[in-house]
Amino acid sequence: MSNVDLLGRRKFIAGLGVAAGAAMVAPAMAVSEKADGVKWDKEIEIVIIGSGFAGLAAGIEATKLGAKDVHIFEKMSYFGGNSAINGGLFAAPGTPMQSKEGVNDSVDRMVADQLAAGCGIADEALLRHVAEHAMEALQMTFDAGSEYHPYLQQLGGHSVARTYQTTVSCGAGITQPLLHKCRELGVHTHNRSKFEGFLVGEKGEVLGVKMRDNYHFGEDQPGKVINIRAKRGVIMATGGFAQNVNLRMAQDPTLTSEVGCTNAPGATGEGMYEMFRLGAVPVHLAHIQSGPWASPDEGGFGYVSNYSIYNFPHSIAINRLTGQRFMDEIADRKTRADAELACRDEQGNALPPILITSYKDSKKHPNTKKVIKYNVGWKFDSVEELASHFNVPLKALKTQIEEYNQYVKSGEDKQFGKNMTKAAGKYIEAPFTVVRLWPKVHYCQGGVQINTKAEVKDSFTGVAIPGLYAAGEVCGGIHGVSRLGSCSIPECMVMGMTAARSMMKA
Known part of the structure; x- marks a missing residue:
């Protein structure tokens, strides 16, 4: 059976408004296939694709909950992804610095601010889940050794000051300590490892992934593809698609290559695409945010x-x-x-x-x-x-x-x-x-739909795709029309932690 026949009932790319042949800039799109008869090269307890805030938080949380064999795969030569170059701004309600500065804040207030920016189409349940656990995620960064300026900031759309910023004023002030903590806990990290597709069971459950080792972004690929069995499942933390000019233009024709972008070059979206091919629900792809x-x-x-x-x-x-x-x-x-x-x-x-x-x-x-x-x-x-x-x-x-x-x-x-x-x-x-x-293109509000357990929902059945979890910017619908600044780090980390918790309970 061909791959097209195998996944034929799940053809969602056609519904995204993407012109034929314009799906990806680079690299080429991944292709999933049935695992029946596949020779497994490795068996791993937990597979995490992406080494940004979401992937690193998932790795730490899973290990703390008892996972013994956690692996994080990063396609670029460096770890941290787009997270490493973001602004290092972290919003949370009920923080120590708010108490010190006398700021009256709450989960309800933070959610209300985000719902207002979302213009009626944000996901209140997910926003509330993130706000309720944001302090836990912030504490994870404290424990890992992240350092912040000794003052709070009040960013656009926030009704009170609730934002911490790293002393280095970028996301590396969080990703580097989290990466160090992952390795200290025994999490295995692999760079130049590109996701090439899922390996699925007879009922559509995700059994593992195909990964290309020795991957060099934008070049001819000398590395071989290996099949990895994921015993507990796969967490997709692959980020957004702001650097995929063809895809962003399919959603908003004004976002041509002439429009600047703040993202790392690897933000191309193939992980998101492949989840769509499995049947994940595409949400809010046209809402692409520019940084003012x-x-x-x-x-x-x-x-x-x-x-x-x-x-x-x-x-x-x-x-x-x-x-x-x-x-x-x-x-x-x-x-x-x-x-x-x-x-x-x-x-x-x-x-x-x-x-x-x-x-x-x-x-x-x-x-x-x-x-x-x-x-x-x-x-x-x-x-x-x-x-x-x-x-x-x-x-x-x-x-x-x-x-x-x-x-x-x-x-x-x-x-x-x-x-x-x-x-x-x-x-x-x-x-x-x-x-x-x-303004420059900065953040993609669109992606795959998840629930508050970080499970990826199937568009046909409305239930979770077994063995598949997602966290961070690869997910869509959470923020609605406009995401407030400093809300992406708590979202990424909380949902990464949530994915790990859900996987360890499954």
Whole structure:
């Protein structure tokens, strides 16, 4: 029987709106097959595909629950995946630092903030599950040795300050300690190991995987494919598809190769695709989020992103054509990204807006020195100098700054309703630091549907596909239209831990 015949009843790729031949950029799509008659090269207790937040948390949790033979496979040459280069921002309610700073927060409040950003289509049960266990995941990072700045941040769309950030201001401050902890606990880690498909039983249950060893991303492949039996099951923690230009364009034609991306090159989505071929439910693939804190003056996530995230609460975003604010600087990501994209010159060409911050406030973040050093940010001693550099109407800008400073004084933003809690006492005054803003593709809200046990649901039966679990950005529908910043790390880790717990109970 051919692979097409074998999985014929589960043809879901056709329903995704992907043009024939445009499914993947690179590497080639994996193909699953029946395990009947397959020669197993290895037998492993637990197989985890992907070494980001979700995969590492799953490895640690499974081992703590008694698993003796846990293996994490990573297709790239380095561990950590896209997680290693994210912003290192972790949101949780009821944390020690909230208690220290007197912040009144709760699971209900965090869920409510996320539901508002999700615009009616987020999965409340999953959001609640993550929020309820977020502190456990944060504790796992503490135990592994992650270090955080001694202050909380209030990111866009969050009603209170609940976000920790690693001292290195990137996800590696979490992935590296978690990787070290995995190895300390005896978890086996393999890099240059690419997932090539599932091996399934007669009833569609996942029995194992095909893995290509000695894999070199984007090159001819010298490595051989081996068949691995997974005794307890497989956890897919393969991330999103933001670097798969063809797939993201099938969902949103405006996200061409000309649109920048903050993700690691391996975020291509083949693991997600193969779960669809097994019958997993595709959810919300068209909801692809762009980061409103990115800069057109540097590649990838860069230095400006974390700089902006920290400074948005006490800064003003200015349309260079008008010299006026054009958005709530801490609204949800989609609201801000759309507002930035609307900033155009009189001919309709893109005119990236600017974010203006007082240097005395911006310098408290370590990236301020870096954005100035690498010429992706500027320091000005006067508003006249700033306006001249960016060709911004001086009179309008001065008026706007004066008006905004009144909002800082009164605690009420009468222009856009911005929450001014974190802006208290932080006036916009010289000297200034300034960066340019322009969104970059950052996060895919779409993926496979899971339940609160991290089981992958079958689109025909509505029940879990036996032996298959998923966690992290490869899953869809959790956040709805817009994911709030700093909510991906708790989601990835909590669902990775959940997958391990479910697997060990099965």
